[in-house]
Amino acid sequence: MxxxxxPTESQAFASLSLPDSMLDNLANLGFEQMxxxxxxxxxxxxxxxxxxxxxKTGSGKTLAFALPMLTRLDPAMYAVQGLVLCPxxxxxxxxxxxxxxxxxxxxxxxVLTLCGGMPIGPQIGSLEHGAHIVVGTPGRIEDHLRKQTxxxxxxxxxxxxxxxxxLDMGFFDSISNIIxxxxxxxxxxxxxxxxxxxxxxxSYDFMREPVTVEIDTQH
Ligand code: ADP
Ligand code: MG
Numbered sequence: 001m002x003x004x005x006x007p008t009e010s011q012a013f014a015s016l017s018l019p020d021s022m023l024d025n026l027a028n029l030g031f032e033q034m035x036x037x038x039x040x041x042x043x044x045x046x047x048x049x050x051x052x053x054x055x056k057t058g059s060g061k062t063l064a065f066a067l068p069m070l071t072r073l074d075p076a077m078y079a080v081q082g083l084v085l086c087p088x089x090x091x092x093x094x095x096x097x098x099x100x101x102x103x104x105x106x107x108x109x110x111v112l113t114l115c116g117g118m119p120i121g122p123q124i125g126s127l128e129h130g131a132h133i134v135v136g137t138p139g140r141i142e143d144h145l146r147k148q149t150x151x152x153x154x155x156x157x158x159x160x161x162x163x164x165x166x167l168d169m170g171f172f173d174s175i176s177n178i179i180x181x182x183x184x185x186x187x188x189x190x191x192x193x194x195x196x197x198x199x200x201x202x203s204y205d206f207m208r209e210p211v212t213v214e215i216d217t218q219h
Contacts, residue, residue, distance in 0.1 A: 035060035078130030
């Protein structure tokens with residue numbers, strides 16, 4: 001016997017209270033049924049709760065944090081409202097690509113990647129024009145904070161993607177510093193494939209009564 005349940009009606013995106021335009025966009029992308037980590041986390045995250053989700057690679061974690069972020073985005077406000085921290089430039093590029101697809105139902109959403117290994121000048125130029133969502137690596141985000149070229153005071157959704165890998169790379173202090181520049185009222189979402197003690201420490205420091213979701217690795 002296993003404790004897994006077969007997909008049911010309740011795992012359709014249409015069962016969530018999402019704007020019709022977002023549901024239409026998901027259907028156009030061919031996304032109809034939620035993956036297990038999406039079905040387990042979206043009810044809480046769309047309700048504004050902090051969430052820690054542990055699930056393996058390829059389980060659909062990007063959408064799980066992009067939907068709550070996009071539902072509270074104000075396209076008319078040219079300020080960074082969503083911030084996603086990723087361990088590497090490759091992962092940041094993948095996340096930005098997926099978020100842009102999911103944001104197609106909103107007009108002119110600017111998703112900017114800020115990663116090391118890229119010249120900083122053009123990034124500063126892009127920031128001056130305004131971005132709604134920033135996806136980046138902790139080191140480069142800190143560079144921009146130091147230069148005061150990035151304002152995080154309007155962030156309402158903070159995401160730590162692949163948190164275990166970022167901590168393995170020694171980013172604990174950088175992440176803490178970046179989070180301290182965001183409003184205390186933000187929603188925090190943490191995604192990870194594993195759950196080492198350092199994640200518990202980090203989440204204790206900056207999350208508010210997080211809902212924890214753990215998806216069995218065989219899914
Ligand atoms: P993870 O971050 O957990 O490794 P991703 O968010 O990169 O996984 O998603 C892996 C792939 O699954 C992507 O190509 C994404 O477009 C696709 N995907 C995500 N959610 C769904 C869904 N509900 N239905 C179909 N495909 C999905
Ligand atoms: Mg991912």
